[in-house]
Structures are given as C-alpha cells and as structure tokens.
Amino acid sequence: MKRILAFSLLAATIVASCASTSTGTPQASGSSPTGQHLKIGLVTDIGGLNDKSFNSLADQGRQQAQAQLLVVTSVTESKQQADYVPNLTKYAQDKNDLVIGVGFLMQNAIWKVATQFPNVKFAIIDGAPTDDAGAVKNLPNVANLFFKEQEAGYIVGVIAATMAKNKVGAAIHNTVCSMGGLPIPPVDRYIAGYQDAVKTVSPTTKILNGYSQDFVDQQKGIEIGKSHIAQGCDILFQVAGGSGLGYIQAAKAAGVYAIGVDADQAAVAPGTVITSALKKVDVAVFQTIRSVRLGTFKAGDNSFNATNDGIGFGTVDAIVPADAKAAATQALADIASGKITPKDTVQVK
Amino acid sequence: MTWEMLVGASVLAATLRLATPIALAALGGTMSERSGVVNIALEGSMLVGCFFGVVVADRSHNIWLALAAALLAGLLLAALHAYASITLRADQIVSGMALNILALGLTTYLDYEMYGTTGTPSDLVAVPDLHLTFLNGIPYVGTAIGDQNWIVWVGLLLVAALQVFLFRTVLGLRWRAVGEHPRAAETVGVNVRRMRYAAVLASGALAALGGAYLSLGVAHSFTDGMTGGRGFIGLAAMIFGRWTPVGALGASLIFGYGNALSTSLQGATVGGVRLPVQLLGTLPYILTILAVAGFVGRSRAPAADGLPYETEGHA
Numbered sequence: 001m002k003r004i005l006a007f008s009l010l011a012a013t014i015v016a017s018c019a020s021t022s023t024g025t026p027q028a029s030g031s032s033p034t035g036q037h038l039k040i041g042l043v044t045d046i047g048g049l050n051d052k053s054f055n056s057l058a059d060q061g062r063q064q065a066q067a068q069l070l071v072v073t074s075v076t077e078s079k080q081q082a083d084y085v086p087n088l089t090k091y092a093q094d095k096n097d098l099v100i101g102v103g104f105l106m107q108n109a110i111w112k113v114a115t116q117f118p119n120v121k122f123a124i125i126d127g128a129p130t131d132d133a134g135a136v137k138n139l140p141n142v143a144n145l146f147f148k149e150q151e152a153g154y155i156v157g158v159i160a161a162t163m164a165k166n167k168v169g170a171a172i173h174n175t176v177c178s179m180g181g182l183p184i185p186p187v188d189r190y191i192a193g194y195q196d197a198v199k200t201v202s203p204t205t206k207i208l209n210g211y212s213q214d215f216v217d218q219q220k221g222i223e224i225g226k227s228h229i230a231q232g233c234d235i236l237f238q239v240a241g242g243s244g245l246g247y248i249q250a251a252k253a254a255g256v257y258a259i260g261v262d263a264d265q266a267a268v269a270p271g272t273v274i275t276s277a278l279k280k281v282d283v284a285v286f287q288t289i290r291s292v293r294l295g296t297f298k299a300g301d302n303s304f305n306a307t308n309d310g311i312g313f314g315t316v317d318a319i320v321p322a323d324a325k326a327a328a329t330q331a332l333a334d335i336a337s338g339k340i341t342p343k344d345t346v347q348v349k
Numbered sequence: 350m351t352w353e354m355l356v357g358a359s360v361l362a363a364t365l366r367l368a369t370p371i372a373l374a375a376l377g378g379t380m381s382e383r384s385g386v387v388n389i390a391l392e393g394s395m396l397v398g399c400f401f402g403v404v405v406a407d408r409s410h411n412i413w414l415a416l417a418a419a420l421l422a423g424l425l426l427a428a429l430h431a432y433a434s435i436t437l438r439a440d441q442i443v444s445g446m447a448l449n450i451l452a453l454g455l456t457t458y459l460d461y462e463m464y465g466t467t468g469t470p471s472d473l474v475a476v477p478d479l480h481l482t483f484l485n486g487i488p489y490v491g492t493a494i495g496d497q498n499w500i501v502w503v504g505l506l507l508v509a510a511l512q513v514f515l516f517r518t519v520l521g522l523r524w525r526a527v528g529e530h531p532r533a534a535e536t537v538g539v540n541v542r543r544m545r546y547a548a549v550l551a552s553g554a555l556a557a558l559g560g561a562y563l564s565l566g567v568a569h570s571f572t573d574g575m576t577g578g579r580g581f582i583g584l585a586a587m588i589f590g591r592w593t594p595v596g597a598l599g600a601s602l603i604f605g606y607g608n609a610l611s612t613s614l615q616g617a618t619v620g621g622v623r624l625p626v627q628l629l630g631t632l633p634y635i636l637t638i639l640a641v642a643g644f645v646g647r648s649r650a651p652a653a654d655g656l657p658y659e660t661e662g663h664a
Contacts, residue, residue: 048457048573052468182624207389210615213630217369217577218568223363223612230359242572249568269471349616349623 022317038098040065040073040289041091043084045103047215048077053241053262054281056300058102058125067292071124086111092117095127098292099126100285108132114142121297123288126186128301138300143291145284148305149186150193151335152277152340153237155313156259157197159275160235160332162324163257165202169319170256173232175206179224179241179247183346190239190261190277197331207348208233211240213310218246225250235259237277249272257319264314275328276314283309306336350617350624360606360613365494366567368598368605369501370395370576373559374583375590375597376507377552382592383515385528385653389445390430391556392580393424393452398557399564400456402570403469412474418559423557424550426452431549435542438657443589449580457573469570476500476566500562505598507555512594524548528651531658541658545554556580589641591648603640607633 042062044055059075066073076087084106091099092113099120101110104127111129116124121141122129128136128144160176167174178194180187191209198205208228212220221243225236232340234256238244242262245268251258252272260268260276284304291297304310313334316325334340354360374391383387402419406412426448433444462471480499484491515521524544531541559579562573582604589603590596611629618624619627 049461171659208616210612213611214577216572216574218570218572218575218606219563219577220612222567223367223609224615226363227359227612227615242575245570245572246568249570254570267467267471280528293546338409 036070038069038071038289038291038293039096040071040092041096041099042073042075042285043087043091043099043101043106044075044077045105046078046080046083047103047241050077051241052265052268052311054125055102057263057279057281058100061282061289062100064282064286065289069290071272071293073289081105085112088113088117088122092120095120097121098123098289098297100288101127102281103127105134108134110142111137111139112138117141121292123179123285125284140299143232143288143297143299144301145288146282146301146303147279147284147310148184148303148342149189149277149279149311150196150342150344151306151313152279152313153190153193153195153239154197154239154335154340155193155311155328155331156275157194158328159313159316159320159324160194160237160259161198161201161205162327163274163320164198164205164235166321166324168321168324171234173206173234174202174204175208175232176208176235176237177208177228177231177233178237179221179228179240179244180211181243182213183211183349187239189344192344192346194233194237194277195347196343199347201327203237206232208276209346209348212243212247214243215241217243218249220252221246221248226254229254229256235274237261237276260314266315271317271319274317274320278312278314280304280310280312284286306332319325350614350619351390354613355610356611358466358489360609361493363609363612364602364605365497365501366605367600367608369498369504370559370562370579371583371586371604372508373504373562374556374580375586375601376504376511376583376594377555377559377592378584378587379590379592379597380511380515380524380555381548382554382587382654383525384545384548385531385651385656385658386431386434386545387441387445387586387655388427388430388549389442389581390426390448390452390551391552391583392576393445393449394553394556395560395563395576395580396425396452396456396574397422397426398505399575400460400571401562402561402565403473403556404459404463405648406473406475407470410474412476412565415474415565416476416558419561419565420554420557423553423555423560425553427556430553431546434657435545435549437525438659441655441657453574455662456571459573460573464571467571469572473565473569476561477570480566487580491510498562498566500558500566503558504562508594508598515594525651528653531653535660545658556583559583567574573660588648588650589637591644594652600640603636604633607636627653 062073101124107130109126110124124145125145163171178191210224225247236251237259238247248258252269257274265276401422405418406415408617417484432551433439434441481495484495523539527544589600
C-alpha cells in the first residue's frame with residue numbers, strides 16, 4: 001500500500017512537470033487543397049509559452065502562419081538551456097523545412113544543430129549562430145532575425161518626453177526613467193533609443209536608468225521602481241520581462257505612468273501603462289515562414305525595423321494627449337524614411 | 350556614494366520588504382528542522398501559496414479567502430512531504446526536491462490554462478499596506494516602517510511568538526526534543542510522529558504566507574516561478590540563524606539588506622568611478638559569506654535532523 005502511494009506521488013510529480021512541457025500537436029491547416037504543406041517547428045526559450053512576451057509572440061506568429069499559409073506547424077517548450085539542442089535536433093530529424101529558435105541564448109545550440117543538418121533551414125530570433133569559442137559564424141541555412149529595438153524605444157521616448165515637458169496628469173516632476181533586466185545589447189538598445197528621444201524632444205527632462213539584475217523576479221523590479229519614483233520619476237519604461245511587471249506595479253501603486261515592452265502591455269495595468277514599445281516577434285516569425293514558402297528565405301542577418309513593420313508602439317492610453325500621440329506617429333514615419341536614426345548606445349547609465 | 354544610499358530610511362524600508370518572504374521561509378525551515386524533518390519543499394510551498402492565493406483572490410474577490418487558500422495550498426504540499434518522509438520514511442531531500450518540481454510544473458501549467466498569455470487580472474484584491482500615520486512626523490522612522498505591508502508585521506510577530514514557543518514553553522521543549530533525540534522523547538510519552546507532522550504542516554503554511562506576501566502583498570499578480578529561489582535562501586538563513594526564529598530573522602535581514610543595497614547603490618560612484626551594476630548584484634552573496642565566515646562561527650543542526658524515526662518494535 002505504502003509503495004503504491006509513494007509511486008503515485010512520484011507519478012503525479014512526473015505528470016505535472018511534463019504537462020507544462022507538452023508540445024502543441026501539429027494541426028493541418030487544410031484550407032488550401034493544392035500545393036505541398038511545409039513543416040515548421042518552433043522551439044521556445046526557457047520563459048515558456050505564457051511569458052506574455054517573446055515566446056508567446058513567436059507562437060502567435062506561428063499560429064498566424066498556420067492559419068494563412070500552407071504550413072503545418074508545431075511548438076516545443078524548452079524548460080532549461082540543456083533542452084535547446086535536443087529540441088532543435090528533434091525538429092531537424094523530423095524533416096521540418098524550417099526550425100525557429102527563440103532568443104539569443106540559443107545562439108550556440110543553433111550553430112551546433114544547423115551545421116549537422118545543412119539541408120534544413122533555421123531561424124533564430126535576437127541572435128546569430130555562434131561556435132563553441134563564442135565567435136559568430138554565419139551559416140548558409142540560418143537566418144538571423146534582429147530587431148532595431150532603439151527605434152521602438154525612441155518612439156515611446158517621444159511620448160514620455162512630450163508628457164514630461166508639458167507636465168501632463170501625474171507627470172509633474174519632468175523626470176523619466178527606465179529599467180533593464182541586465183545591461184545586454186537587446187535591452188540597452190531599447191533604453192538607448194528612449195533616452196535619445198527624451199534628449200532630443202525635451203533636453204531639460206531628467207533621465208534615470210537602472211537594472212533589476214533579473215528577468216523573472218517581480219520584487220526586484222518593484223524595488224527599483226520605488227527608488228526611481230522617490231527620485232521624482234513619473235514615467236517608467238520597463239525592459240525586464242517578468243521583473244519589469246514589478247516595475248509597472250510600482251508605478252501603479254504610486255499613481256504614476258509606465259511603458260510596457262516587447263508585447264502590448266496595456267492590459268497589465270490600464271490607466272498606468274500609457275503605451276508599449278513593440279518588438280514584433282510575431283511579424284518576424286510570420287515573415288520568415290512566408291519567405292520559405294515563397295522561396296525568398298535569406299540566410300544571415302535580417303533586420304526588422306520601422307520600414308518593414310518589425311517594430312512599433314502599442315495601445316495608447318486615454319491620458320496621453322493628442323500632440324504626444326501625433327509626435328510618436330510622426331517619429332515612426334521619420335525613422336522609416338531615414339530622417340531620424342535613433343542612437344543605439346545608452347547615454348545615461 | 351552617500352550615507353543616504355547606505356543606511357537611509359528608504360534603504361531600511363526596502364530591507365524589511367525584501368527580508369520578509371525569506372524570513373517566513375526560514376521560519377518554516379526552523380520549525381520543521383527543529384522537529385527533525387528537513388523540508389526543502391519550502392520553495393514549492395511558497396510557489397503554490399503565491400499561485401492559489403491569486404486564483405482565489407481573482408475568483409472570490411475576498412482577501413481573507415485568498416490568504417486562507419494560499420496557506421492551505423502550502424500546507425497540502427507540505428502534507429505530501431510529511432507523508433513521504435515521516436510515514437513512509439523516504440529520503441527527505443528526494444521527496445522535497447520532487448515536490449518543488451511538482452509545484453513549479455503545476456503552477457506554470459495551471460497559470461497557462463487559466464490565464465493564458467494575458468496574465469492574471471489587473472484588479473486583484475490585495476493585502477494592503479499598514480499606514481502608521483502617527484509616525485509621519487518622525488524623521489527616519491516614519492519612512493522606514495510607516496508604510497509596510499500587513500504581512501511584514503505579521504511576520505515579525507510570528508518570529509517573536511515562535512521564539513517564545515520553542516524556547517519558553519513545554520510544548521516547544523518537546524518539539525525540540527523530538528528533533529534532538531526522538532527515542533528519548535518517545536519514552537517520556539511524546540508522540541514523535543504527530544509532533545513531526547504538525548511541524549512539517551506548519552512549515553508549509555509559513556512558507557506559503559511568504560508566497561502570499563509576494564503575490565498578494567507586493568506584486569498583485571502571479572508570474573511563473575516568481576519565488577525565484579527565496580525558499581532556498583530561506584533555508585540558508587535558517588542555518589545561518591542557527592535554527593532559531595530570531596536568528597533566522599537576523600539572517601534574512603542581512604540578505605534583504607544586500608538586495609536593498611544593490612538597488613540603492615545603482616549610479617553611485619566611489620572616488621569618481623561608477624560601481625558596475627553586475628558587481629552590485631553580487632552584494633547579497635558577499636555579505637552572506639562575510640557574515641557566515643566572520644560572525645556566526647560553527648552552527649549545529651538538531652541531532653536527529655533529516656533522520657527518519659522508527660517506533661520501537663516496528664520493523
């Protein structure tokens with residue numbers, strides 16, 4: 001009896017831990033009777049499909065492709081970094097036409113698997129294949145999907161600076177802030193663009209920046225937020241994933257404003273989140289799948305930016321005045337036309 | 350760098366906020382190990398406390414029900430550990446680790462099933478802060494403790510109460526006897542199994558209160574794995590605090606202070622050189638090593654800690 005109970009406890013553990021790693025089942029789109037279905041596999045990063053950001057956006061791109069293009073897609077979640085190579089290999093062996101890896105942490109895993117399967121196409125979001133020595137080695141079968149985060153940061157920076165300058169609503173201290181998870185390039189590019197916009201639009205506005213040293217821990221984000229708010233910040237831009245949700249919560253508790261990142265985070269705290277800097281991972285995934293379908297797949301660096309709808313800004317809250325919103329729309333157009341080139345290095349550290 | 354950045358009132362306030370979840374986990378660990386059961390499933394109890402507190406807050410809009418659900422969830426996870434380690438006499442580390450994985454898998458899975466990619470609702474009922482308005486005029490103190498969450502104060506009360514309980518009451522003496530020499534305790538009529546069950550269940554509920562603090566008191570939401578290892582840091586604080594509630598609180602405050610400094614010192618310069626944020630991130634750990642090496646000396650675990658107990662004559 002005891003043994004049976006002990007066993008069922010163990011079994012329950014295994015079932016529960018596997019449940020969260022279960023793969024989505026491939027579903028045929030079946031909408032078009034002609035042509036051959038392409039097989040597409042998506043491997044997420046350790047954040048999981050419900051990270052409300054990167055992985056969930058990539059998955060949206062996959063689902064959109066499944067609905068609109070003649071493709072059969074499936075997705076596998078990585079629970080730890082050691083899963084990257086087996087997950088990518090599984091899809092390559094399954095004769096997928098395109099295997100997509102989410103996140104720059106997969107750079108080495110993509111290199112390992114793509115060199116073994118030269119006939120399979122790969123794409124990696126936010127990274128490029130990197131060999132064991134840490135050197136970038138572009139491969140003829142790998143597309144590197146990069147984003148101009150500084151452009152998205154610039155656009156939301158225009159909104160923040162306009163509101164700070166005109167002292168709109170709770171933004172009375174003419175001070176705007178940002179918080180990154182870690183000082184790594186994709187994070188710092190957002191912050192660089194944000195600061196560049198503030199310096200351009202409203203040179204007198206004070207700028208602060210900090211790092212939570214974490215992409216998961218909400219309490220760390222809240223502490224940085226409280227510290228920034230105590231120093232007069234009333235517009236807080238988060239670039240720290242789950243930890244950044246804490247930064248938004250700090251703004252909400254203090255009755256000041258926040259700006260979301262990557263995905264549209266308006267629903268996280270309505271009335272607090274004035275807009276979001278969008279990195280359209282869904283667009284990048286969809287476009288890349290479509291490029292395989294059309295035979296226009298391009299190995300090496302692919303840039304997603306203002307010119308190809310790769311970046312943008314999210315829902316704008318009602319508190320944002322029309323002139324700030326118009327300025328952001330204008331900035332997006334000016335970046336797309338090349339009139340403005342946002343900086344990509346952080347000025348206020 | 351200024352004194353304000355090192356010992357300012359806001360740094361002390363942050364220290365208390367950051368120490369509270371660690372201290373509650375450490376308190377749970379202390380209660381369990383004092384009875385002779387190692388419970389490394391504290392992290393898991395904390396996480397299910399975070400999650401089920403939020404779920405019931407969302408469904409019932411009643412903070413008391415939400416808190417009760419959080420404690421019950423932590424307690425139930427601990428009950429599995431108690432059954433495995435006391436009744437089945439399984440390896441306590443293996444059982445604890447399995448339950449941590451269970452808690453992470455279960456909460457991640459249910460979070461996705463229930464809240465999908467949109468996240469938990471933004472209008473959750475929450476545990477409020479306690480605004481001590483009479484402290485407002487007092488410099489330093491008002492900022493440091495005037496706006497702490499209710500659970501911070503409950504945690505401090507629990508530390509005092511459990512310190513008295515363990516070391517000043519008969520039941521506390523029996524509790525500790527079971528952890529030091531269960532056979533001797535049993536010969537004088539103490540029910541070792543019942544005592545250990547009570548201890549493990551209490552530890553799960555205490556850790557879950559720490560979890561409820563994070564999700565219902567601080568973040569007002571749930572995100573996957575949001576405890577971020579605080580249950581394990583709590584175990585370190587327990588050892589560092591020499592298996593006493595007051596010691597555990599002291600150790601947690603040091604961890605909390607290190608974390609608070611890594612926020613307050615951002616942007617600080619020493620002799621014109623900026624302190625790198627990566628270095629500041631290591632502060633909590635450096636402080637811990639210094640404290641353990643310099644001040645604590647050797648700490649001794651309860652003699653029967655982690656050893657399954659077999660009743661005499663029971664083969």
